Amino acid sequence: MEIAYFPGCTLKTTARALETSALAVAKTLGIAIKELPSWTCCGTCYSLAEDDLIKQVAPIRTLARTANLGYSILTTLCSVCYNTLAQANLFVKAVPTRLEKINAFMEEEANYAGNVEVKHFLTLLQELGAEKVSEAVKRPLSGLKVACYYGCLLLRPQNVAIDDPEQPSILENIMKSIGAEPVFFPYQVECCGSYHTAVKPEIVARRAHLILENAIENGADIVVTSCPLCSFNLKERQKDIKRLYPGFKGLPVFYFTEVMAEAFGITKILKGI
Amino acid sequence: MRIGVFICHCGKNIAGVVDVKELVERASKLKDVVYATDYVYLCSEPGQKEIQEKIEELELTHVVIAACSPKMHATTFARAVKGVGLNPYLLEIANIREHCSWVHHDKPEIATEKAFRLIKAAVAKVRLAEPLEPIKVPLTRKVLVIGGGIAGIRTALDIANGGFEVYLVERTPSLGGHMAQLSETFPTLDCSACILTPLMVEAAHHKNIHVITYAEVKNIKGIIGNFKVTIEKKPRYVIPEKCTGCGDCMDVCPVIVPNEFDQGLGARKAIYVPFPQAVPLVYTLDLENCLNTQKLVVCEQCYKACGPRAINYLMEPQEIEIEVGAVVIATGFDLLPIENLKEYGGGKYPDVVTGLEFERLLSASGPTGGVVRRPSDGKIPKRVVFIQCAGSRDPEHGCPYCSKICCMYTAKQALLYKHVVPDGEAYVFFIDVRAAGKRYEEFVQRVMGEERIVYLRGKVSKVFQREDKLVVWGADTISGMAVEIEADMVVLAPAVVPSKGTADLAKLLKVSVDEFGFLSEVHPKLRPVESVSPGVYLAGAAQAPKDISETAAQASAAASKVLSLLSQKEATLEPIVAHVDKELCIGCGLCWKACPFKAITMVREEKREGKKRRRYAKVEEAVCQGCGVCMAICEKKAINVAGFTYDQLSAQVKALLEDE
Amino acid sequence: MVIRKPLNLAKFKVPKGRVIVLAERCKECGLCIEYCPKQILEYSEDYNEKGFHYPVVKAGMENECIFCLFCQEICPDFAIFSEKEE
Structure with missing residues (x-):
């Protein structure tokens, strides 16, 4: 069954590496995903306002288009897109009048009936099963100690979380199935500083420093992440960290799909592995 | 028929929205109504006196009171009319507060019209009312207390001191519950075991208390005054009469497992007492961890070491049946x-x-x-x-x-x-x-x-x-x-x-639980120890989280309810129960299948001259709770709940819908 | 999942036994090894005159015998027993 794929803005710009490696991994594993033909912004962040029906138009439009093309599952790679789309989906399905109002507003789109399920790429991999993933491994990454960093939006709130918010294991299981050795570090679900990176990068530098130092303390060789914002904060801000904390030695940060692509033998470019 | 209608102002609650004077005028014009009046607070003493005087003066035969919800004052007004010799089931209450003035407070005209229709409906219903007498059932003067923690022990002692027999059933091998696990209690810093063990010993030696430990209640049938309880005593594999509590068996037992009493932080042997001050001081063999499970060979170390020969590996679970008049649930928390x-x-x-x-x-x-x-x-x-x-x-x-x-x-x-x-x-x-x-x-x-x-x-x-x-x-x-x-x-x-198993026990006793599993009381403020099931009382943390002082207080409260029940000659039940008209009943059995309380049986009538022996439904009055499911399902209108018959209900509906 | 380890194990005395094997009698039926609740027995590398591998206590587990006497009771040839150690 073909699954619709929603990239989102960052995947086409700063996080291009995530998309290319993810698509290659999907192809190797036989997961049929196809990019939606004309997609628009996902809505960026789930609105917490009381009267926020208008903010749901952006994600619901995406879901309406997905349903109209005949897909029943929509997948995405960006944590923010996943969180926004999944929460919006549940929000309008909970009370039918909300969906009616949005459908009436979006006259030029087909009506959305609430029949699309939003699944993150990690969930698709989990459903595929560790065995299938292991079968595709050509270069097992034995001896590589991987710290899996989750960030926040994949695991909260409870109704859209892809795993347990306190002790998740979905990334660890994937790393294990490609031969790497996941290490537990307590800061794996702590916030990276998120959008503070735009205005107050020192806050992000401080948070990222804590997270990366904790990963090093627990014996990690690399950090894998799944969210483009986390990756930016943990990777690109390392120069800020080195400036503020001169003793910091740095730690390679990769997208989990990049590491998987290495293990499948598709690429052989990553340093530090 | 002489009906009197009394309309309450309830201060501003009703009179502030509804035009009570208009109601009085219109009500007095209804058929069979000989008197209608209004009053500020009918539930007050002068208000009730007013009702009583008018009943006597005008020789009223039926009374309608339009006031607050029957949940508030049904008993108050029933007592008032009974006081002057009128059967309380010839009284009907129309709720023009919760059902009218409180919910339509912004539409006074419509509220007044609705209030009148409610009164009209009540009058229509009471015209067809029959006088009823409460049902009396015999009382067994014994009590079952489920749970042997501080709540159960306190309740059992109070009831036993009142002179009645108590069966105290506890699931673990010893009495004590969580209080026995504590080090010291706040705020006095009394040593917990020191204040608890005297009570445990008193309960064990009390001539009126039968302490049954390592046992569970398997089934309860019956109603207040007559519960038939099946208790399953789990096999200890140690004969209680012979065991002296010396501990020789424990010394030689080769198996060490975590001790539940110490929450896993301490150990015990497979044959054990949970703690040294256990009551009764009888060892228990935990067969699941004993080496003797499913093996061809038997480890007989404890048997050989036991001087009084108290160990018996072939013990079976034992079922005992007891009859009690009241049950107290004191199962505690986790x-x-x-x-x-x-x-x-x-x-x-x-x-x-x-x-x-x-x-x-x-x-x-x-x-x-x-x-x-x-x-x-x-x-x-x-x-x-x-x-x-x-x-x-x-x-x-x-x-x-x-x-x-x-x-x-x-x-x-x-x-x-x-x-x-x-x-x-x-x-x-x-x-x-x-x-x-x-x-x-x-x-x-x-x-x-x-x-x-x-x-x-x-x-x-x-x-x-x-x-x-x-x-x-x-x-x-x-x-x-x-x-x-x-x-x-x-x-x-x-x-x-709530402790594990509370929900299943509640289902057995037809006691409701709230969304967290705590047992529901009738009224949280005024009746915290009675459950919705008559004859079943609640004590301790099973009803809501509470500390030891409150538990002891609630346990004594439950005991006092039981004592006041048992001090009567018989238990009294409300006569709002179903009755079958044998002439109309065709014996189809739908009501028998539908009754949630299993109060209906199908019986064959006596042989009649020239007629086939028919089957018809029979209601056990003492078990029937008056829910009315049988009435709803009967196609022949052969079964009616007293005080809520078909004719009464349809008269009410007609009165509500028809215009004057 | 943390399974609580009891902290007062030192207070509990378990009977101690010493396993004695009469190797020549053994016929390698394996019942004693299977029934030992502490699993302290295993087949020896060596064999007796009849050609059978007899039971020996596993290396390092000499103090683990709890004197339950299962081996003694189950052996059809009276080839193994335990002596109580005080």
Whole structure:
């Protein structure tokens, strides 16, 4: 069954590496995903306002288009897109009048009936099963100690979380199935500083420093992440960290799909592995 | 027929919305109504006197009172009319407050019209009312108390002292419950076992109390005054009459397993008593862990070592049947499993313990002899963090309520810790400190002030391990700072939940539970020890989280309800029960299948001359609860609930719908 | 999942036994090895005159015998027993 794929803005710009490696991994594993033909912004962040029906138009439009093309599952790679789309989906399905109002507003789109399920790429991999993933491994990454960093939006709130918010294991299981050795570090679900990176990068530098130092303390060789914002904060801000904390030695940060692509033998470019 | 209509103002509650004078005028014009009046507060003494005087003066035969909900004053008004000789079932109450003035307070004209229709309907119904007499059932003067903790023991003692026989059934091998596990109780710091064991012994030796331990209630049938209870005694494999409690068997037993009484922090043998002061002091063989399970060969060490030859490996579960007149449920509480508290590392790090586990460490008869040690390496912790509200007041964990006891026992545990480790540091993270009992607040102030225990107002977000310390991240909202503490041990105060099996027991006894599993009382303020099922009473933490003083109070309250029941000659039941018209009944059996209380049986009538022996339904009046399901399902209108017959109900509906 | 380890194990005395094997009688039926609740027995590398591998206590587990006497009771040839150690 073909699954619709929603990239989102960052995947086409700063996080291009995530998309290319993810698509290659999907192809190797036989997961049929196809990019939606004309997609628009996902809505960026789930609105917490009381009267926020208008903010749901952006994600619901995406879901309406997905349903109209005949897909029943929509997948995405960006944590923010996943969180926004999944929460919006549940929000309008909970009370039918909300969906009616949005459908009436979006006259030029087909009506959305609430029949699309939003699944993150990690969930698709989990459903595929560790065995299938292991079968595709050509270069097992034995001896590589991987710290899996989750960030926040994949695991909260409870109704859209892809795993347990306190002790998740979905990334660890994937790393294990490609031969790497996941290490537990307590800061794996702590916030990276998120959008503070735009205005107050020192806050992000401080948070990222804590997270990366904790990963090093627990014996990690690399950090894998799944969210483009986390990756930016943990990777690109390392120069800020080195400036503020001169003793910091740095730690390679990769997208989990990049590491998987290495293990499948598709690429052989990553340093530090 | 002479009907009197009394309309209550209820102060401004009704009169502020509804035009009561108009109601009086219109009501007096109804057929068969000889008198209609209004009054400010009918439930008051002058109000009731007014009703009584008018009944006598005008020789009223039926009465309609238009006032608040029958839930409020049905008994009050029934007593008033009975006082002047009128059968209380010839009284009908029209609810023009909760059903009218309170919900339509912004539409007075429509409210008045609706109130009139409600009165008209009540008049229509009462025209067809029949006088009814309460049903009397014989009372068995014995009581079953389920649960052998402090609640069960206190209830049993009070009832037994009143002269009635009590069966005290406890699931574990010994009486005592959670109170026996405690080290000291707040706020007096009495040694818990010292104040409990005299009561346990008194209960065991009381001539009116039969203590049945290591047993469970399997089935209960019947109603108030006549319960038939089946109790299953689990096999101890030790003959209680012969066992002297010497412990020779325990010495030679080769199997060591964790002890449930010590919450796993202590050990016991496969043949054991849960704690040294157990009542009754009889050993129990835990067959699941004994080497004798499913083996061809038998380990007979305990049998050989036992002097009085008290061990019998071939014991079977024994079922006993008893008849009692009342049941008291005192099954107590459990704590939320620590594995649910993942954010605090519960279930992951050995040094994160619950309040009950810490209590065992503090207890002088505990696994460490009263020395507080870390479960991981046995070292004495020098810095302990206590986290209150772990799971309580938290909808995400399914426990939005306050567990009531944790603030006090955390303060007590912090104080006791400081007493045994004088150079230790204790920190308590709290949201509020709830110290509402007698001398509780003074106790907490002493803990905060004199004992130099640091109280930080804020929640803990995360606990994780770094080397051999536990790092606690919390907030101190009073100073506005984030706090990081490297602790040696973390003690959680998990939410209080009803003990396992309470929900099944409730179903057996037809007692309702709330959404958290606590047993429901009839009225939380005024009737906290009675359940919705007549003859079944509640005591202790099974009804809601509470501490020992409140439990003892509630246990005595339940005992007093039982005593007042048993001191009567018979039990009285409401006559709102179903009756079958044999002429109309065709014996189809639909009502028999539908009755949720199994109150209906199908019987064959006596042989009649020339006629076929018919089958018809028969209602057991004492079991029927008057729910009316049989009425709804009967196609022949052959079965009617007294006081709510078809004719009465259809008269009401007609009166509501027709225009004047 | 943390399974609580009891802290007061030192207080509990378990009977101690010493396993004695009469190797020549053994016929390698394996019942004693299977029924030992502490699993302290295993087949020896060596064999007796009849050609059978007889039971020996596993290396390092000499103090683990709890004197339950299962091996003694189950052996059809009276080839193994345990002596109580005080």
